[in-house]
Amino acid sequence: MMMLADAVEDKRSKMTVSIVTIGDEILIGQITDTNAVWIAKKMTLLGMHVQEMVSISDTPEHITDTLDRLLGRTDLVLMTGGLGPTKDDLTKQTLNDYFGGKLVVDEEVLATITEFFNKRGRSMIDSNRRQAEVPDVCRALPNDHGTAPGMWFERDRTIVVSMPGVPYEMKPMVTDQVIPALKSRLEIPTLVHRTIMTYAVPESYLAEMISEWENKLPACMKLAYLPRPGIVRLRLTVRGECAEKANEHLDRQTALLKEKIGDHIFGYDDQPIEQVIGDVLREKGLTVSTAESCTGGNIARLLTSVPGSSAYFKGTLVAYSNEVKTAPLGVDADLIEQYGAVSREVVEAMAKGAMQLLGSDASMATSGIAGPDGGTEEKPVGLVWIAVASGNRVHSREFRFGGHRELVIEQSSIMAIGLLYKLLHNKLEG
């Protein structure tokens, strides 16, 4: 929220960036451009102002028109795409003509490409070898993960960098080559960021809980709220003389923030909660299982998305029908009869049943109405009971999540993991 206001407020004092994506797949709506948003975030974190993101097709006219328009009006143009080995990729030739150069083989690039093929035991064909040719008016950026080199041009106070469109080739090029070069070349202020990951509190409540702290933040420090389903990330940014001092500032403010909302912090710097809980389980030598009704296996999917999760994750029972809740999970049929499947009694029995059935030390269980159908006045869509258990401690809580089916499932899953995190840190009764 504040981030936006700040971005608008001081954009005039910042270096400006334009991001250009080249390729027809995006223009026909076949794929979403994820490169531009990734680059925009990196540049914003560097303290630059992204003034435009544009997608155009890989034709000399469009590329030339766009450069004509941007040169002299922006400090930096970052381009991706159009550098493939086939004939319909015209970006390199167009840039060469635009900047008045001649294509020559770059020995460093040729060595990188040769090594790329040697490592994979494949032989190079002519079109690959031609990828080592770059305009003699640019600085070539070797590509450690593919065959198309990046190119760095300068004219009229504008830097133009052309990079491959494949994300896993482009990203390391930005991180390892472009950003360090920009830092040494331009006067970029030192910006240091820290992201505090919170859960279990909606953005508006969180803002209220920390408003006093927020109002006292020193002028050199900015706060951004970055919400996701079930999670709010708080990003603190310091503009300072040196990284060391900035980090001292951040340490101090983080400590103050912890006093206010320590119970809702699960980690830092964009670590996902499913990875954090995995670290906690591994550290404590505990195993975990889940019994899922309304989340339909989504907690299991999150846990197993972490490489190495087989060390602590035993398994899951997705119990969509009442018979599955009773027979394998061992939930008393009378409980379901008396309280309904979406109830404290049943979800706690599910959590205990999962530990028993799947032989784990801890567990999570969910039972709720994800919608769009199945809601009643008493038990509406979005009502979810979540239980977490460890050894003989069981804790359960009722939630009313808003939004459509997908959002109810995602919020419930994150909340279940968050509650287990709390239980394992003895921050919950039960």
Add this chain to the structure above:
Amino acid sequence: MMMLADAVEDKRSKMTVSIVTIGDEILIGQITDTNAVWIAKKMTLLGMHVQEMVSISDTPEHITDTLDRLLGRTDLVLMTGGLGPTKDDLTKQTLNDYFGGKLVVDEEVLATITEFFNKRGRSMIDSNRRQAEVPDVCRALPNDHGTAPGMWFERDRTIVVSMPGVPYEMKPMVTDQVIPALKSRLEIPTLVHRTIMTYAVPESYLAEMISEWENKLPACMKLAYLPRPGIVRLRLTVRGECAEKANEHLDRQTALLKEKIGDHIFGYDDQPIEQVIGDVLREKGLTVSTAESCTGGNIARLLTSVPGSSAYFKGTLVAYSNEVKTAPLGVDADLIEQYGAVSREVVEAMAKGAMQLLGSDASMATSGIAGPDGGTEEKPVGLVWIAVASGNRVHSREFRFGGHRELVIEQSSIMAIGLLYKLLHNKLEG
């Protein structure tokens, strides 16, 4: 693949569109612009050529510069965003000034907004009422799902349409108002599309299997390959005089295609495979369960993402550890010892165990190495055994999927559902 070539080939004869997204959240890399790609796809399907997609901030200078640049050079400008009720949303005022109008209350829009609030039992405040004011030089497009109306301007042979940025407000405005208006206003050729959904064959093999058929396609018909993990969509497009004739053409070609690859077609027109299998199960009155190892609950998540899936989905056992495979699932420990957990014998026993444990008529089971660790020379990362069962029929098959963990999990899940689809249609031995 062909789609791209075609798009480039005849773009000169097409009407051109530029898509403009307004808002700082996108420029700072906080959110990905999904509106532009959605609109681009719609316009491409209409037979228009998207020449540019651009994101700019909500400032009068940027909006004015962009309009100056595009007017007279493109047939249609579709803008989204910047129309909120707060003071930092400047797009309406800027468009009003640009086109030289005066803001006046539009009675139809006011009625729509009043109804919007009445329905929700909320009272209107001044800023909401002001949203009914539109420039008197535009045609207002009432918003059935929110409070900001769209605006339709024309100048220099260019149509400029401004729409709200909230996707569920913008999408029906495009579908129900903008596209019909464009069709009646511009000479748009009749394009009719049909998407044939295939699975279990990689794009390159599929292309070979249908090359003879593809080469004989009539000139009025175009084919595009649209791959997704585990699935290839084939989109046929006919440019014809009337929709009826076009559909006859499509029926004929689809029938011919079915002769070639009928075993690999699971549906039409972007219906997801998890929905198709749900329809089949419901129709046959069968229930289903899954026993998942390497897919970690992802098949369950896909199945339960479909509203109403509780009618046929009984549950899932995610068996990450061998003990879970043996005890609740009832897989013989000797089988695991003798053949290893990733084997035909174990995956078939898992499929049978799931039906038994979860009381279902049919089942799917997976066991494999999703990576990045855990692979050996004999059983490398990407090796996955999948079994499907229905009654006393069991079928299993070995796969070697490429790519990273996430991709192995997604491909395995889609393939398991695809194999069950085949089994239920008696297209598999077993």
